[in-house]
Amino acid sequence: MQEDKAPMTSDHSKLKIPHVLTVAGSDSGAGAGIQADIKACAARGVYCSTVITAVTAQNTVGVQGVNVVPEDFVGEQLKSVLSDMEVDVVKTGMLPSIGIVNVLNQSLREFPVQALVVDPVMVSTSGDVLAGPSILAGFREDLLPLADIITPNLKEASALLGGQQLETVSDMRSAAKLLHDMGPRNVLVKGGDLPDSLDAVDVFFDGQDFYELRSSRIKTRNTHGTGCSLASCIAAELAKGSPMLQAVKVAKRHVESGLDYSKDFVIGNGVQGPFDLLFRLKSYAQNSWRQVGFNPNDLFLYAVTDSRMNKKWGRSITDAVGAAIEGGATIVQLREKDVETQGFLEAAKACLKICRSHGIPLLINDRIDVAIACDADGVHVGQSDMPARIARTLLGPEKIIGVSCKTPEQAHQAWIDGADYIGCGGVYPTNTKENNLTVGLDGLKAVCVASKLPVVAIGGISASNACSVMQIGVPNLKGVAVVSTLFDRESILTATRELHVVLQEAASMSVQRTH
Numbered sequence: 001m002q003e004d005k006a007p008m009t010s011d012h013s014k015l016k017i018p019h020v021l022t023v024a025g026s027d028s029g030a031g032a033g034i035q036a037d038i039k040a041c042a043a044r045g046v047y048c049s050t051v052i053t054a055v056t057a058q059n060t061v062g063v064q065g066v067n068v069v070p071e072d073f074v075g076e077q078l079k080s081v082l083s084d085m086e087v088d089v090v091k092t093g094m095l096p097s098i099g100i101v102n103v104l105n106q107s108l109r110e111f112p113v114q115a116l117v118v119d120p121v122m123v124s125t126s127g128d129v130l131a132g133p134s135i136l137a138g139f140r141e142d143l144l145p146l147a148d149i150i151t152p153n154l155k156e157a158s159a160l161l162g163g164q165q166l167e168t169v170s171d172m173r174s175a176a177k178l179l180h181d182m183g184p185r186n187v188l189v190k191g192g193d194l195p196d197s198l199d200a201v202d203v204f205f206d207g208q209d210f211y212e213l214r215s216s217r218i219k220t221r222n223t224h225g226t227g228c229s230l231a232s233c234i235a236a237e238l239a240k241g242s243p244m245l246q247a248v249k250v251a252k253r254h255v256e257s258g259l260d261y262s263k264d265f266v267i268g269n270g271v272q273g274p275f276d277l278l279f280r281l282k283s284y285a286q287n288s289w290r291q292v293g294f295n296p297n298d299l300f301l302y303a304v305t306d307s308r309m310n311k312k313w314g315r316s317i318t319d320a321v322g323a324a325i326e327g328g329a330t331i332v333q334l335r336e337k338d339v340e341t342q343g344f345l346e347a348a349k350a351c352l353k354i355c356r357s358h359g360i361p362l363l364i365n366d367r368i369d370v371a372i373a374c375d376a377d378g379v380h381v382g383q384s385d386m387p388a389r390i391a392r393t394l395l396g397p398e399k400i401i402g403v404s405c406k407t408p409e410q411a412h413q414a415w416i417d418g419a420d421y422i423g424c425g426g427v428y429p430t431n432t433k434e435n436n437l438t439v440g441l442d443g444l445k446a447v448c449v450a451s452k453l454p455v456v457a458i459g460g461i462s463a464s465n466a467c468s469v470m471q472i473g474v475p476n477l478k479g480v481a482v483v484s485t486l487f488d489r490e491s492i493l494t495a496t497r498e499l500h501v502v503l504q505e506a507a508s509m510s511v512q513r514t515h
């Protein structure tokens with residue numbers, strides 16, 4: 001393999017995408033093998049092509065069958081990809097026959113790549129043989145000397161070394177050294193299966209120094225595929241140009257957080273469930289995730305919290321939100337301007353629980369980081385906050401994004417940027433926002449008419465003027481957003497109910513008018 005990395009772009013006008021080729025077996029249960037490799041590379045932002053060496057019938061119970069792909073056809077796949085697609089790094093997994101090892105060896109000599117990552121898969125965690133002892137000589141003689149790194153687990157390291165038992169970190173160090181003598185530039189002995197170990201310890205040896213890489217051991221049955229994913233993450237980081245130790249560290253951290261994400265999911269009836277790097281399970285784990293998708297009618301009675309008002313009336317934010325929902329609020333936005341981040345996050349998590357139990361969306365004002373950390377339903381941003389287009393990239397396609405707009409131009413931009421709704425105001429003067437320009441009912445109407453997005457009116461709206469706001473007669477005005485009208489009151493519940501009645505009357509009047 002080449003020592004120095006070639007520049008990522010030969011022609012600067014084109015973007016060269018980092019590319020990993022995985023040469024591995026298919027796992028029908030999709031926890032390990034090719035399926036794990038594609039997910040890991042996708043999660044690391046690297047293109048992944050695939051040469052399939054075997055198709056396994058496999059689930060959480062074990063491996064029920066293996067169908068090995070003829071070596072000539074493995075060779076044909078290798079040639080197709082390597083001759084055309086500018087592969088940076090090759091990663092190998094299940095190599096079920098000595099013939100396939102030979103074919104791979106020849107291909108790598110014909111089409112050299114920047115790095116070779118060898119995960120010497122032999123036995124699945126369920127104990128089923130994926131590559132028999134006959135493969136050992138091929139690994140030792142042909143593949144290991146070409147490898148930039150090999151990533152055996154304890155059993156595989158032991159098999160490669162002729163069967164010696166590995167039970168401690170010190171045994172792992174000796175094994176790493178002996179394996180290094182077989183030719184690979186770097187060795188990572190993985191300790192996922194180390195008995196009596198509180199941490200998940202892997203030993204990395206670069207021929208000079210040993211590194212013990214530790215992470216906390218996640219309590220989960222879903223560990224099927226950690227090895228394949230780790231090797232693919234290493235390959236992906238190398239393809240991006242990382243030095244080896246850095247690639248290994250990032251990969252280990254990535255696997256750890258993937259295990260944490262997917263630790264609670266229940267897939268299959270066997271002892272070992274698939275691990276998954278792509279699922280964001282927090283909302284599933286709460287078992288009460290909101291229906292994905294934004295319903296503009298949720299803007300009907302939009303409650304915006306205010307920490308100063310809660311302080312003044314001596315109530316917690318959760319009590320305030322609970323009362324507003326009970327009174328008929330249809331969406332809640334947390335707008336906490338003077339609380340510290342940690343307190344805000346805790347409050348947001350608690351409010352999210354309440355909102356989810358009532359099927360009410362919860363948005364966070366301005367703080368995209370807090371919205372991501374608590375997995376809120378979305379954010380509301382002002383004109384000088386994070387631009388909606390960037391918020392969309394950070395939050396993903398399904399979260400709700402609202403933007404404050406005063407003009408038709410801003411409303412148009414919000415639509416282009418991928419927002420879901422706009423908040424237009426201040427309609428009337430208000431104490432909650434200093435120096436806020438008032439647009440009045442005419443300004444509101446102009447924005448609504450120009451906007452392709454649903455609109456919620458905000459600013460100085462109360463039970464006494466909400467009816468005139470809703471009667472401006474534009475179909476995309478979906479509701480009113482209020483702060484002091486609900487939260488600067490003795491009883492939030494009563495205040496919300498009052499406003500709800502007014503809004504319902506306004507809605508029924510406009511229905512009558514259109515019939």
Ligand SMILES: Nc1ncnc2c1ncn2[C@@H]1O[C@H](COP(=O)(O)OP(=O)(O)O)[C@@H](O)[C@H]1O
Nearest residue numbers: 153190191192193200201216217218226227230
């Ligand atoms: N329960 C766990 N918590 C945290 N990390 C783990 C856990 N199990 C395995 N790992 C890590 O996952 C990677 C794969 O390790 P291992 O399970 O030993 O390999 P294999 O899947 O090839 O048997 C290693 O970095 C290991 O430390």
Ligand SMILES: Cc1ncc(COP(=O)(O)O)c(N)n1
Nearest residue numbers: 025026032033124125224225
């Ligand atoms: C096709 C294929 N490749 C690799 C593994 C090893 O994965 P694990 O060690 O997590 O069982 C597997 N079970 N199946």
Ligand SMILES: [Mg+2]
Nearest residue numbers: 125223226227
């Ligand atoms: Mg494992």
